[in-house]
Amino acid sequence: MSITTKLCVALASVAASGAWAQSGYGFGSTPSKEELARFVSPLPDGRGLPPGSGTVEQGKAIYEQQCVACHGAQLQGGAGDKLIGGRGTLVNNDPKKPPVKTVESYWPYATTLFDYTYRAMPLNAPGSLTYDQVYAVSAYILSQAKIVPPDAVINQDNLAKVAMPNRDGFIPDHRPEKFPPPSATPHQDLKLGQTPP
C-alpha cells in the first residue's frame, strides 16, 4: 500500500466516522442580523411575531382593497378560501353535509393567520403587505368571525392570546392504523356480468 493510498484510507475512515462533520467543514458564511431579520415565521405562542398593530377598521379598508376579489365581501370565499363561518360543522359523517373549514371553524392558532397572510397574500402581489397591515387585516377577519370584538386592536403582544374556537381540534397521528377485517367494513361489490356504474 502506497503512502498516498494509506492517506486516502485514513481520510475516508475519518469522514465515515463523522469526525469531520463535528469539527466542521467551514463552508458558507455567517449571515448578518439584517439578512435574518427579513424572515418572519411566528410560533403559535407568539415568539417570532414582528412589531406592529392594526385595528378592525383599518383591516376592513385593506380587506376591501386587497382581499375582497378572491375572498368575497362577506368573507364567503370565491377563487380564495371561505374565511368565516362553519362552527359546529366539523363533527359529521355525512358526505351530503360536508364540514365547513374556515379560519373561524378550523384554524387552531391566530398566529397562522398572520404568518400565511404576510408570506403569501395577496395572490397578485404576495409579500407586499406591511406588518401593520397584516395585523389589521387579521383583526378584521377575526372580528368578522366573532372571535375578537369589533373594536379590537391586534398586535405583536396579543395575537397569540386570541382564543381560536378549534384550538383543541387536533390529535396526533395514530397511524399505522389497525383496520377492522374487510368482512366488517363497508362493501361495494360488483357482480360480474353487470355493467359497472
Next chain:
Amino acid sequence: MERAGPPKGAKPREARRRFLLGSAAAVGGAALGRGQAAEAPAAAPGTHEVPPDATKTQGYPLADESYGTRSQFETEMRQRFKTATPQSSWTMTPLDKGMGIITPSGLHFERSHGGTAVIDPGRHELFVHGLVKQPRKYSMRDLKRFPSVSRIHFIECSGNGLTEWYKPTMKTVQMTHGLTSTSEWTGVPLATILKECGVAGNAKWLLAEGGDAAVMTRSIPIDKAMKDCLLAYGQNGEAIRPEQGYPLRLVVPGFEGNMNIKWLRRIEVSDTPFMTREETSKYTDLMPSGKAVQFSFVMEAKSVITYPSGEMQLDGPGFYEITGLAWSGRGAVRKVEVSTDGGRSWKAAALQNPVLPISHTRFRFPWKWDGKEAILQSRCTDETGYVQPTLGQLIALRGLDGPLGSIYHLNAIQSWLVAADGKVANVHHY
C-alpha cells in the same frame, strides 16, 4: 448529406408544417399500444421527416452540442388536474406508460402552491438559523462542496387519489394515482448541515421554507431531519428540474409530498412546530369525530396495477403481463399480491430488482385472460408487515365526510374491471 432539411425552394416555415402533419399522421397510426389515446398528439419541436426505409438514407446529423429529446413518436405528457388557477395546481405522471421504477424528470408529477419559481442558482442562498450555535448561509457553490449522496426515493402527494373516496371518478391510472413519482436525488444530507451549525439541545423541530410565491413552509421533526433528509440539487443525473424546486429542494423520504419543500431557501430550528397554514388548515385529516389528525407525515404502503389499467383496450384473450408499482414510506416493499377475481384469491407477484426502501418497486404477474369479465387488484405488504387496506377498511376508520373531510392519504387497493370486450375501467369493488 442533409435529408431531413426542408425541400429546396420551400420556405422553412412551410416545410416545417409539412413535417408536423406527416409525423402526426404517423403517430396516429402507430400509437395503439398500451392504452394510448387515439387522438393525434401535438408534434414536438425537432420533428424529423420519416424515410420509407431508415437503412437507405443517412439519419439526421449529430450536433456538436445538444440536449437530447425523446423520440418524436413518444407522446406521454403530464396532465394537469383542472384546478381554479394554473399556479396552485397539480399535474400527474402518466404511470400507465411508465417502465421500471424511475420517473423521467420531465414527467415527475408537480404540485405547486404559487407557480414554478424562477431562481438564478448563482444568487440563491440557503439560510440556517434559529436554535443553532452558529447560523450559516450557503450559496449553491458552498452546498456542493459538502460530501454528497444519491438516493432513489418516491415522492407522493398526500392528496393522491382524493377523487376516489366515494365513487370511481377519474378514468385512468394517471389521474387516479399519478401524484407519485420516483427519482434518484443527489445532494447533501441535511444532518451534515445541521451538525455543521450545531443544533441546540432543546431543538425538536425545524421549519423548511421555499423561495416561491407561496413561500411554502412545513415543520419537520428534528429526528427525521437528522435521520435521512436530503438537501437535493440533483435529480436523475442532472440538476433538479425547475418544477421540482431548482436549484434546491428538501427531500423528506417517505413523508407526504408537500413537506419536500421546493426552492428551499431557509431552515429555522425550533423547540416547537410552527403550525403553518399547510400543517393546520390544509394537510390535516378531519375525522367524523370532529377531531383532525395532524402531522400525518408517512405515506403508507400502496400499490397499483398500471397495465392493464383504466381506459386501455385488451386485444382479446391470451397472455398479458400484469405490471404495476408498489411503494411504502416506511421502508421496502416485502410482497405484492395480485388478484384477477376481485379479491377472492391472491397470488404473489414477482418483484423486479432493485427493491429499494421508500422507492417505487415494479411488480410483474403473468396472466392468461380467458376473455371473461375480470377484476384486477394488487395488494402490497411492506417491511413493517403493514398490509395495504381495502377502501372499505379506510372508510370504516376515517368516515366519508365530503370534499373537506378526510381526503388525504388514500392508499386503498385499486380495482380495474376488464370487460368481456377487453375494455378496462376504474371501478369500486371492496
